[in-house]
Structure formats: C-alpha cells, structure tokens
Amino acid sequence: MPTATPAPAAQPEEKLTKKDLTGDHPTWCPGCGDFAVLAAFYKVLEKLQIPHEKIVTMAGIGCSSRFPYFVNSHGLHFIHGRALPLATGISLSRPDLHVFVFGGDGDGFSIGGNHLDHAARKNVNLTYVIMDNFVYGLTKKQTSPTSPIGFKSKTDPAGSVDRPINPMKKLISGGATFVARTHAAQVKHMMEMFERAIRHPGFSVVETLSECVVFYKGAFDDGNPRKGGVFEEIEEKKWDSTPEDDKRHDVTDEQNAYALADLRYPGKFGVFYEVDEIPTKNHLEQQLAEQAQKKTEGAGAVDLLKKRFSLMK
Amino acid sequence: MAAGSKFPSVEKAAGQDSDHDDLPHESIKDAVIRFAGNSQDGIQTIGGFLARLAGRSAREVMTYMTIPSTISGGPSIFQVHLGSGEVLSPGDEADFLVTFYQHSYDAHIESLREGGVCLYDSDNVEPNLDDKRFKLVGVPITSTSIEAIGGTAKDRGKNIFVLGLVTSIFNLNRTKLTEIIERQFKGKGEDVFRNAMLAFDSGYSYPLGKIFDKTFDLKHGESKDADRVTTDGNTALAYGLIAGGVRYGAGYPITPWSPIMETLRAELPKYGGNFSQAEDELAAVSIALGASYAGHLAVTGSAGPGLSLKMEALSYATMAELPLIVINVQRGGPSTGLPTSVEQSDLLQAIYGSHGDCPRVVLAPQDVEDCFYIAIEACRIARKYSVPVIVLSDQALSSRIEAFPEPDFETTVLPPELDQEPRDGSFKPYPLDGPTRHAPPGTRMTGGKYPVVTGLEHDEWGHPTANPQLHQQMTDRRRDKIVQLGEEIPTPEIFGGESGDVLLVGWGSTWGPIREATLKARDEGLKVSSIHFRHLHPMPNGIGEILERFEHVFVVEMNDQGLYGHGQFATLLRARYCDSRIQSITKSDGLTFKIREILAGIESGRKAVPAK
Numbered sequence A: 001m002p003t004a005t006p007a008p009a010a011q012p013e014e015k016l017t018k019k020d021l022t023g024d025h026p027t028w029c030p031g032c033g034d035f036a037v038l039a040a041f042y043k044v045l046e047k048l049q050i051p052h053e054k055i056v057t058m059a060g061i062g063c064s065s066r067f068p069y070f071v072n073s074h075g076l077h078f079i080h081g082r083a084l085p086l087a088t089g090i091s092l093s094r095p096d097l098h099v100f101v102f103g104g105d106g107d108g109f110s111i112g113g114n115h116l117d118h119a120a121r122k123n124v125n126l127t128y129v130i131m132d133n134f135v136y137g138l139t140k141k142q143t144s145p146t147s148p149i150g151f152k153s154k155t156d157p158a159g160s161v162d163r164p165i166n167p168m169k170k171l172i173s174g175g176a177t178f179v180a181r182t183h184a185a186q187v188k189h190m191m192e193m194f195e196r197a198i199r200h201p202g203f204s205v206v207e208t209l210s211e212c213v214v215f216y217k218g219a220f221d222d223g224n225p226r227k228g229g230v231f232e233e234i235e236e237k238k239w240d241s242t243p244e245d246d247k248r249h250d251v252t253d254e255q256n257a258y259a260l261a262d263l264r265y266p267g268k269f270g271v272f273y274e275v276d277e278i279p280t281k282n283h284l285e286q287q288l289a290e291q292a293q294k295k296t297e298g299a300g301a302v303d304l305l306k307k308r309f310s311l312m313k
Numbered sequence B: 001m002a003a004g005s006k007f008p009s010v011e012k013a014a015g016q017d018s019d020h021d022d023l024p025h026e027s028i029k030d031a032v033i034r035f036a037g038n039s040q041d042g043i044q045t046i047g048g049f050l051a052r053l054a055g056r057s058a059r060e061v062m063t064y065m066t067i068p069s070t071i072s073g074g075p076s077i078f079q080v081h082l083g084s085g086e087v088l089s090p091g092d093e094a095d096f097l098v099t100f101y102q103h104s105y106d107a108h109i110e111s112l113r114e115g116g117v118c119l120y121d122s123d124n125v126e127p128n129l130d131d132k133r134f135k136l137v138g139v140p141i142t143s144t145s146i147e148a149i150g151g152t153a154k155d156r157g158k159n160i161f162v163l164g165l166v167t168s169i170f171n172l173n174r175t176k177l178t179e180i181i182e183r184q185f186k187g188k189g190e191d192v193f194r195n196a197m198l199a200f201d202s203g204y205s206y207p208l209g210k211i212f213d214k215t216f217d218l219k220h221g222e223s224k225d226a227d228r229v230t231t232d233g234n235t236a237l238a239y240g241l242i243a244g245g246v247r248y249g250a251g252y253p254i255t256p257w258s259p260i261m262e263t264l265r266a267e268l269p270k271y272g273g274n275f276s277q278a279e280d281e282l283a284a285v286s287i288a289l290g291a292s293y294a295g296h297l298a299v300t301g302s303a304g305p306g307l308s309l310k311m312e313a314l315s316y317a318t319m320a321e322l323p324l325i326v327i328n329v330q331r332g333g334p335s336t337g338l339p340t341s342v343e344q345s346d347l348l349q350a351i352y353g354s355h356g357d358c359p360r361v362v363l364a365p366q367d368v369e370d371c372f373y374i375a376i377e378a379c380r381i382a383r384k385y386s387v388p389v390i391v392l393s394d395q396a397l398s399s400r401i402e403a404f405p406e407p408d409f410e411t412t413v414l415p416p417e418l419d420q421e422p423r424d425g426s427f428k429p430y431p432l433d434g435p436t437r438h439a440p441p442g443t444r445m446t447g448g449k450y451p452v453v454t455g456l457e458h459d460e461w462g463h464p465t466a467n468p469q470l471h472q473q474m475t476d477r478r479r480d481k482i483v484q485l486g487e488e489i490p491t492p493e494i495f496g497g498e499s500g501d502v503l504l505v506g507w508g509s510t511w512g513p514i515r516e517a518t519l520k521a522r523d524e525g526l527k528v529s530s531i532h533f534r535h536l537h538p539m540p541n542g543i544g545e546i547l548e549r550f551e552h553v554f555v556v557e558m559n560d561q562g563l564y565g566h567g568q569f570a571t572l573l574r575a576r577y578c579d580s581r582i583q584s585i586t587k588s589d590g591l592t593f594k595i596r597e598i599l600a601g602i603e604s605g606r607k608a609v610p611a612k
C-alpha cells in the first residue's frame, strides 16, 4: 500500500495565507511565465492548508530554479541538476514533510535526466514541477533538450539539429506514478494539476509550459487560446458506461498515455498517467525499519552495537 | 616482527593451547603464516578464523591479503601475522608458507625467510628440492581432504584441512577454533558443518611425526583483554558511523568501499534509519546532503573515482555549511587504476579537489581499531562545526583483520539529534561571530521568516548577496572555523626519543609499519623517532617545534613523489613550515610498506641530504 501524503492539518491554528507564503520579490523578467506558476502554487497551498513549517521547496539551478527564494517556507537552492536526489534524501529521512521540487527543462531533462528516471522508478514521495520553456534561460539562450528541431539558439545559430526528448514519454517510461502536463497561461488548469499532484501518494510530476519571454517568445502561443492557439484538455474516463466514455482516457492505461504523448505539438494537457497502488519508497523503507526493529525488539543503539560486537569475538 | 628471535633452539614448552603433545615444542613469540592459492580456495576464510582465534587468545594479529580484481578468481594470498606482543605490520617475510599450486609455490617461495617452512600440496606442487634455504614439507592436501570428506567435495575442504594441520603444527587452541568454525558453518546447514569438521579433524590428526621433528608453540598473549574483537577496517568504520549517530546515507558501489555501504544498508533499519543505493555518486552525495539538511547527520562514501564525482556537491556543503560524512576508501589510481591495491594518493583530491576556496576537514584512521574511532571523531566534528568531513581509509585497511579491545559503547556512542525547537525572529544560521546553526525543515519560525539554504554567497541570514565585503567576511568565516578546529586537536605524540637524528612522519594506515621501522632502527642504535597524523586537514599545531628537534625529516606515504620530489602530505608540510629538510619516502607499487623499505629510505635519504 502506498503511504498517503501526510494529511493536511484539519484545524490549523492560524490560516496559512498567500501573504505568509510570499518570500523575496521574484527576480524574473517581466512577463516571464514563471510568475504564474508561483501564483498558482501559493493558491494551492492556501487551499490545502499544509502546516507552514512542514513545507519544503527546493530547486537546482536555472531561472525557474530560483523559485525557493520566492516562497516563504523552508527551502534549499541546490546545484544544477541534482535537486531530485537531494529531495529524495529529505523525503526518505523526513516522511513528515511535504517536499516540492521546482526546476527547468535543462535542469530536469539534461544534466539531471538520469536522476529523474531513478527518483521516478523508486516512487519517492514528492511533487516535482518542471517549468519547461524549451530553452536555457539563465545562461541566455542555448539549446535545451526540449528545444524543437530548427530552434535558433546561441549554440545552434543555424537551428537546433538534435531531436527533442518527449517529456511525457520519458516520465511514464521512467516509472513516475503521476504524470501531468499543463500551461502556465491556463491558471485554473495548472492549479488543478498541482493539487492532484500534491494529493498523489508517490512521485508526481507536472510539466508546465512556461514561456521565456526573452529568449523564446511565443513558444507556447499554439497552446494558448488568447494568442490564437488551442488548449485542448485530456478528457478522463468517468466510468459512466456511456458510449462517449469509451473514447475518454483511462489514466492507468499506459499505452493510451503514450499515444497521447505522441500527438503533434501543442498536443493535449491534463493527467496522462496515474497509478496509486505502487508502494512508495518511503513506505518500503519504513517497513524495512519496522521489521528490523521488531526482530531486535526495539533495542537501542548501545545494545545493538554490543550484540553485534560480541559476534566478532 | 622479532626477526632472529623466532624459531630459536628447541626448548620443551608446556602445550598451552593444545593437547597435541607427541613432538617437542619450540616456543615462539610470533609467526607470519602465508597461504597462497586461488581466491576460490577459501584461504580468506581460514585466515579469518586464525585472526579471530588470536583475538580470543589475548594475542595480536594483523592480516594482509591480495584479491584478484576479476570475479572468476585467480591467484590470491592471505597472510596472518600472529604475535604474543605488539604486531604492527603484516610482516615483510613469511615464516611459514602454505602453497596449494605450482604457481603459488613459484610466485611466493621468495617471500619466505631463510630457514622458514614451506608446506606444499604434494598432489599439485613439485618443489625445487635442491633449494636448501627453506625447509620443504610435502603433504598430499588435495587427496587427503577428499578422502576425509568424500569425493563429491572435490576441492572444497582443502582450506579447512590446512587449518587443522596448522592448528596442530602451532599448537593452537582447538576448542576455541572449533567454536569459531561452528559459528561460521552451523547456519549453512548441519551437513556443511559436519564436512568442515571432518576436514578439520583430518588435518589436525595428520601424523606430524612423518614431516616435522618439532611443533611450534606460540606464546600466550601479553594483552590485558583476553576477549578482544576481531574484524576488518571496513566493518569497524561502518559501526563507528553508527556509534557516531549516523542513521541515513547513500552510496554507489565501488571497490573497496562497497562493503561499508552493504553493512549500512543491512544495519541502519535496525536503528530506525535507512541507506539508499543511488544511481551514481552525484546522486549519492546529494541524497546524503538532503538527509543532513533535513536534520540527520548522514554519510556517503566511495573510492577515488567516486570521490571525484562528489566534488561539486561537496563545495555546496562547504558553502551552505551543512554537516556530512564522506568516506573515501583509497585504492590505486588514477582512473580505474589498481582497484584492489592500496595507495594514499587521494589526499590532495580530498583537501583541494573542489572548485572555489573550499576549506575542508580530512581525517585518516591509523589502523583497524581506529577506523571505529575516527568515524566517531568525524561525526563529532561535522556536527560541532557544521561542515563536511572526509575520512580517508584505504584498501589495505578495508580488508585486513586486526584484534582490539571491545569499545566502551556506553561512553563512546553519540545519539542522533534532530533539533526542531521553534526559532524566533533573531535566528541567524551564519552569524559572523558564532557557530553555524541551521533550523531544519519542520522547525517553526515564530518570527515568520523561513530560511532558504543556498550555494550562492549569502549574508548571516543565508540571504544571497554579491556584496564584496560579505564574500570576504564569509570566506574568512568558513576558513576560520576550520582553523579553530586545528587549535582543538592534540599535537601528535612523538614515538621514540623527543629529539634525534631522524623523524619519520606518517598518516593513515602506514602507522604500524612506521612504528615497527622506528623500533627496528632504534634497536640498531639509530636515533629515529616518528609522529603520526590522524587529522590531516587541518593539521594540529605544534608540529614546527617537533621538526626542529631532528636533523632529518622523512614523510612516509604510499603515493608518488610528484614533480618536485615530494609526496602529497610532505607537500602540505613543506607549504606550512617552509622547511626544506622535509623529504619524502614514497612508493607506488600498490603494496603496503615493508619495514626494510622504510629503513632503506632513511639510509639513502640521509646520504642524499646532509644534515643541517
């Protein structure tokens, strides 16, 4: 059985408000998509009322990875690409905490790409928001692993030649147990995805298309109705035995999730994949500890060490 | 090793350990026994049994082994140095050599001292019977052990047969050995144990009168603690970490570090913690740092190549001032190098391997027992100063077995602590005039402002800043606390005379050989002393005054002399004391120092550099 995310406190002493959660003033460029992600995160935390001191936000390096400074909570700004293993250490040693990781496409899919697969397959209990802008923002416009072929960057002045990765497919095949995709210009949808991700027991990821207005302006207009694009949501099965339901997406259907992930850009938005019955690593490790301590009848460190050393005589 | 005093003229001594009494006994103080065979012959097992027996008989013991780096096996040795007095090295030469195959005989006969005994398997080995330097004794080991257990056992019982034989030749305590064998084999099934005992008894009752005119009687130990523990350096280190309060960690397998992570993975759950096998060393150090940030002192570890991969995160730990224990079990480098050989060539990497000005604490255990205590010391320092601490063990220490008094757990164990007391508005993690104190997540910040730990330069509150003055002040702060640690650690004691002609300087696992070389040189009338470092960075104060009292200073270390003729620690000492008399005795053959190599180094060094 998966361990549920620790339940939000039923009766918090004082209501946690956006004001409490507001940290430093963001240093992002005016118009950067990341502002909307931050605003949505505040709102979801306000709704869930997680005890303030139990919230931990952390990130690697990048524009998006400056996120922890802008949230007034326990936080950590780590090194490029390693936020997930760091978060793994926090989550596994402190199951009482709510662990949130934020970062960019370079941080998550390139330098941290291997960690993503392993945190996913281990189903570490945490929530990860990848703010994907298809470019390296902080280092000023180099090709990212999600840049489309032909994207002209400083490292690809003639247009990018390498095929971009498919984030949804990578995450699902990696073993993530909650995989969703949203758009920073669709605040309501983004909030819904964040909330479901947080409530999911285990490793939950939301890829959020978040525009870099300086180095890749207009990248996500095709998915933004206000810019003439189409924001098409995945219709999830309602299990209502209607003929329409046959066409809807079963979030536990991996094959269909891959099919959705293969749709032409801008594709669809929503929950691609979600399974609840896979145990979290947190739960499995806790079980190991409980079983071991049952065997030793909860002996303390001094007694355990004495016993072990007596076998070396 | 008391060479010359061994195998003295036959004297009848009462069989102290054995009831095997049909030949005259010769009383000896110590013995170096080398088993040479293939790694699959189980010679490590019987070597381990002998070491454990020594620990239970108030004797000193040190073992040494070589392991082929291939899994399918290959030539391997296990050497046991047993002594009734202090045993400081695995022994330069063997007194007693057991060879299982022709290749073992060919490769190791020269490691036997003149007058020593070579016992060979006459089923496999054709010795050079004209070689009168040694006493050559043939025993049909293979066929006799097959006879004892039955044909299906094939080569299986050979090692235990030899153990029985050695027990009888050296009049060892049969009852205690049987107990040790029983503990090892009972769990594997009644059959396995019965076969082992059949092989043992067959070796034990082998008619010695046919091959020897005497047996040897190892004197009883002088150690006060009869009931000592016997284990290897990796095991001692792993339990030292637990005793130091470590409950969480992560690692990636690499020889010779893997056994530590395997032990921690199995043990930590009993203590309520866990250890993760990470996807690589970058993840391993990050997971451990995550646990440390979350308020639990954590460990990661590796060998040289993996330490390189951890460097970026270690700089972060220095900048963010997070505690962390990093174990590095050194092996031959660079690159994959000699994965199963010893070297002390990661010292400068450990101290200086990261980017930026990154002052770091580096410690090294001096022997197997010290692996336990150095781990606790690392935990103490990491917590007190909120810094990463690197412990440099090495391949030789990792696998060799020694006996030592059981630690007093009541007084040495440090309990883990997770401080989540609420912090008020005055909270500063990095005060310019005080120690680092983090507020781990879960701590309520009653002033309303929550801390963000960062790798960017920051002010006292941890807030990022590029203020030039603050970068200087914070650089001072990170350095000064390490300097302060240097003031707190004791100056090493001088072994030998307080002044004299030659001072040998060592660090890490060369402690035993340097001490033995010092004794030997003093026996020969030379004014040689030695000092040994467990704290390498910062090094303790008061060293300059010691150096001045000697004509020559030689730093003995298992690494290369470098471009300018000085080993890694010698380079540091020279940088600190600007003393051109500091010279090096180094080597890079992947083997531990022999006593005679150190003595030869002193001799040639004294000629090369005239005294001041």
Ligand SMILES: Cc1ncc(C[n+]2csc(CCOP(=O)(O)OP(=O)(O)O)c2C)c(N)n1
Pocket (backbone or CB within 6 Å): A061, A062, A063, A064, A065, A080, A103, A104, A105, A106, A107, A108, A131, A133, A135, A136, A137, A138, A139, A144
């Ligand atoms: C080890 C290391 N390599 C390179 C960098 C330089 N660097 C910082 S952020 C970054 C890429 C950021 O791109 P992304 O993760 O997509 O974040 P964004 O700025 O677009 O939000 C790079 C290459 C670094 N900080 N550390």
Ligand code: SF4
Pocket (backbone or CB within 6 Å): A027, A028, A029, A031, A032, A033, A034, A063, A064, A133, A137, A138, A211, A212, A213, A214, A215
């Ligand atoms: S450079 Fe791009 S990603 Fe970075 S803050 Fe500016 S708009 Fe946002």
Ligand SMILES: [Mg+2]
Pocket (backbone or CB within 6 Å): A062, A104, A105, A106, A131, A132, A133, A134, A135, A136, A137, A144
């Ligand atoms: Mg980016």
